Amino acid sequence: MARGRDYGAIMTDSAPTAGGTIGASPAETCKPWHRHDLTAADWAATARDAAAQSRVLLAHWADASRVYALFLDIDANAAVPISTAVEGGAYPALSPLLPAAALYERMIADLFGYRADGAIDPRPWLDHGTWPGAFPMAPRASPPRPDFDRFDPGEQDRHMVLSIGPVAGLIEEAAHLRLTLDGPAILGAEAVLGFTHKGTLGLMRGKSPRNAARFAARLSADSTVAHSIAFAAAAEAALDAAAPPRAQRLRVIMLETERIAVHLDNLAEIGRLAAARSVSTLCGRLRETLLRASQSAFGHRLMMDCVVPGGVGADIADGGAGALLRACADIAAGLTEIRRLHDGTALASRLGGLGVASGTVLAASGAGGVAGRAGGRAFDVRPAFMPAFSQMPPAVTIAAAGDAAARQAVRIGEIGESLRLIGGALDALPAGPVALPLPQTSGEAIACAESSRGDIWHWLRIDHGQIAAAFPRDPGWALWPLAESVLKTAMAEDAGMIRTSFALPASGMDL
Amino acid sequence: MSTPPTEPEEAADTEMIASLSARLEAAAQARLGRSLAIRHVNTGSCNGCELELRALSNVFYDLERFGLRFVESPRQADVLLVTGPLTRNLKAALEQAWDATPDPKWVIAVGDCAVDGGVFKGSYAVLGGTGLSVPVDLTISGCPPQPNRILSGLRALLEANAA
Ligand code: SF4
Numbered sequence: 001m002a003r004g005r006d007y008g009a010i011m012t013d014s015a016p017t018a019g020g021t022i023g024a025s026p027a028e029t030c031k032p033w034h035r036h037d038l039t040a041a042d043w044a045a046t047a048r049d050a051a052a053q054s055r056v057l058l059a060h061w062a063d064a065s066r067v068y069a070l071f072l073d074i075d076a077n078a079a080v081p082i083s084t085a086v087e088g089g090a091y092p093a094l095s096p097l098l099p100a101a102a103l104y105e106r107m108i109a110d111l112f113g114y115r116a117d118g119a120i121d122p123r124p125w126l127d128h129g130t131w132p133g134a135f136p137m138a139p140r141a142s143p144p145r146p147d148f149d150r151f152d153p154g155e156q157d158r159h160m161v162l163s164i165g166p167v168a169g170l171i172e173e174a175a176h177l178r179l180t181l182d183g184p185a186i187l188g189a190e191a192v193l194g195f196t197h198k199g200t201l202g203l204m205r206g207k208s209p210r211n212a213a214r215f216a217a218r219l220s221a222d223s224t225v226a227h228s229i230a231f232a233a234a235a236e237a238a239l240d241a242a243a244p245p246r247a248q249r250l251r252v253i254m255l256e257t258e259r260i261a262v263h264l265d266n267l268a269e270i271g272r273l274a275a276a277r278s279v280s281t282l283c284g285r286l287r288e289t290l291l292r293a294s295q296s297a298f299g300h301r302l303m304m305d306c307v308v309p310g311g312v313g314a315d316i317a318d319g320g321a322g323a324l325l326r327a328c329a330d331i332a333a334g335l336t337e338i339r340r341l342h343d344g345t346a347l348a349s350r351l352g353g354l355g356v357a358s359g360t361v362l363a364a365s366g367a368g369g370v371a372g373r374a375g376g377r378a379f380d381v382r383p384a385f386m387p388a389f390s391q392m393p394p395a396v397t398i399a400a401a402g403d404a405a406a407r408q409a410v411r412i413g414e415i416g417e418s419l420r421l422i423g424g425a426l427d428a429l430p431a432g433p434v435a436l437p438l439p440q441t442s443g444e445a446i447a448c449a450e451s452s453r454g455d456i457w458h459w460l461r462i463d464h465g466q467i468a469a470a471f472p473r474d475p476g477w478a479l480w481p482l483a484e485s486v487l488k489t490a491m492a493e494d495a496g497m498i499r500t501s502f503a504l505p506a507s508g509m510d511l
Numbered sequence: 512m513s514t515p516p517t518e519p520e521e522a523a524d525t526e527m528i529a530s531l532s533a534r535l536e537a538a539a540q541a542r543l544g545r546s547l548a549i550r551h552v553n554t555g556s557c558n559g560c561e562l563e564l565r566a567l568s569n570v571f572y573d574l575e576r577f578g579l580r581f582v583e584s585p586r587q588a589d590v591l592l593v594t595g596p597l598t599r600n601l602k603a604a605l606e607q608a609w610d611a612t613p614d615p616k617w618v619i620a621v622g623d624c625a626v627d628g629g630v631f632k633g634s635y636a637v638l639g640g641t642g643l644s645v646p647v648d649l650t651i652s653g654c655p656p657q658p659n660r661i662l663s664g665l666r667a668l669l670e671a672n673a674a
Contacts, residue, residue, distance in 0.1 A: 128599075128600045130599035130600050130602070130603075131599055131635055131636060132635055133635070136635045136636070166553075166601065166604050167552050167553060167601075167604045167605075167607075167608055168583070169583065170551065170581045170582075170583060171551050171561050171564045171565050171581060172551075172553065172561070173553060173556070173558050173561065174553040174554075174555065174556075174595075174601060174604070194600060195555070195598065195600045195601050195604070196553070196555040196556065196557075196595065196598055196600070196601065197555075197598060197600055197636050198555055198596060198598060198631045198634055198636050198637055199631070199634035199635050199636035199637065200634075202634060202635060203630075203631065203633075203634050214630055215630065218557040218559070218630060218631075219557065220557060220558055221556075221557045221558040221559030221560075221561075221562055221655070222558055222562060224557075224559070265562065265565065268565075268569075269565075281569075281570060284566075284568065284569035284570065285569055285570050285571070287566075287569070288566060288569045288570075288571045291566070301563075301657065302559055302562065302655070304559065304654065505558070506558075507555075507556065507557045507558050
């Protein structure tokens with residue numbers, strides 16, 4: 001992939017108003033790109049251009065003095081970071097033009113106390129009124145905010161309201177879903193998250209990348225490898241280092257192993273909810289076989305902490321490759337049966353037409369991963385943005401229907417492709433070291449990884465070997481708003497199935 | 512599909528059984544019989560402990576063969592199985608689940624986070640382990656604990672319960 005190119009210019013091509021100003025603005029190095037630090041007026045103008053050109057907002061975050069936004073420039077295969085200084089505690093909101101910014105603005109307000117002027121939704125998000133002080137990431141302590149009313153109190157009188165969670169279901173992540181009903185039909189859906197907020201940004205700050213990596217690995221356990229890779233790659237880029245080739249290849253193996261395990265878990269869960277016992281039994285068994293192989297190959301069933309900044313924690317164990325290949329062969333043999341069961345009428349009729357996400361709703365959300373590709377959005381960061389895949393580009397599975405059946409078809413297709421990638425990577429494992437020490441220098445970078453749920457982006461600024469500021473963007477930021485709009489046209493009895501079909505996460509975006 | 516490769520039954524931990532039986536007798540609680548309904552409560556987990564709890568239902572571990580099952584409501588539960596560091600934002604939810612669970616009840620803290628806050632100890636958003644909010648009867652460490660360890664802890668509880 002192209003590195004160090006000035007992608008700011010790309011924003012200017014079709015955006016003459018903001019263009020001239022962006023071109024003239026100071027460009028900070030944010031490897032592999034340049035970050036344009038804009039005046040408040042140019043920040044707002046760039047948002048207008050981005051909205052006019054339907055650019056996807058990949059992430060939006062803050063540090064002790066600025067707010068940042070990351071856009072996707074799909075034609076140029078580039079991500080475009082911009083920033084603006086926070087003045088008088090405020091900055092121009094992006095959400096009036098880019099609704100996908102709304103949740104990020106609420107997160108920034110809760111953690112840093114910055115006001116997004118003109119924001120479409122000023123309600124708190126992560127702060128539930130329980131912290132010892134408000135704005136925990138701000139330089140100065142503030143007294144706690146009082147608890148607040150999130151919902152319109154009159155709603156309950158006008159409609160039936162179904163509140164699910166934060167503790168609900170059999171074994172679930174903690175999130176609250178509030179459905180407004182008209183009989184069996186859903187009229188409105190609103191998610192409340194932040195319950196599992198663990199203060200991850202504060203815990204990362206001031207630590208070396210090596211010590212902070214365990215928090216990246218615990219953002220969201222079913223994406224522990226993907227988050228760890230994006231975090232490590234950002235740290236390496238910021239410090240002008242690179243993981244050795246053998247480590248890069250081992251990361252590919254771990255990432256694809258994780259994808260298969262998570263997809264099998266989802267197939268098993270959907271099978272359980274649809275009372276398709278043979279699917280849940282088969283997929284549960286195959287998943288366990290793979291986790292055991294991961295344990296023998298990498299020393300941990302979920303491969304938590306196995307990717308570290310500078311490389312990987314340990315080389316693949318003796319016999320590990322054999323264990324992985326045997327598990328892969330089992331899964332490959334099972335795939336035919338999994339496909340057949342999904343083509344059968346029981347599952348096909350339950351999942352067909354359920355929870356459709358496609359067209360403009362999908363595009364506006366910016367959701368990638370299975371949800372995006374099942375609705376025809378062929379975005380996958382592996383071919384364009386992950387150098388480790390340049391020699392072995394994955395074939396990207398897409399579908400058009402955007403329903404729950406299409407999402408399972410994409411998951412099944414991706415399992416097959418990941419099996420191929422693991423086989424290829426194990427076949428051509430370069431010799432050499434598996435990790436290098438990182439220098440104690442300074443720098444800023446962005447890196448990404450394709451998790452089972454979609455693209456993950458990590459931004460890091462490192463100051464003399466210590467993390468000065470960080471932001472990890474979990475796919476949940478795009479998936480929840482998408483699921484909310486899909487649920488608004490669904491039936492109440494399908495809510496659980498739709499939630500599982502999107503594999504909605506909580507912990508990763510709760511930070 | 513081939514026959515399920517079910518795990519050999521590991522003996523339940525005898526020390527665990529002894530201490531749990533003692534506590535049960537002291538409280539002179541009624542016996543619940545050799546079956547336990549488990550309500551899972553997530554107090555801020557990264558979802559890793561949940562992945563291993565879900566694995567307990569696969570054919571390798573098959574927890575139902577021991578009379579162990581997960582239920583949706585704390586009202587039907589004998590056991591609250593807690594995962595995750597106790598976040599400030601979920602303390603009330605844990606206490607509600609505890610209040611709603613009929614006596615006699617057991618609380619198991621599963622995973623390093625639920626034991627004492629794990630790597631998240633010291634964060635402004637995290638109080639620590641489950642025990643800071645409700646009395647804990649059994650802890651199972653690990654990040655996440657492997658399913659066979661969770662299973663042997665649950666079986667120890669089952670034995671103590673029936674003793
Ligand atoms: S113990 Fe480990 S796996 Fe379990 S919630 Fe804590 S960090 Fe996640």
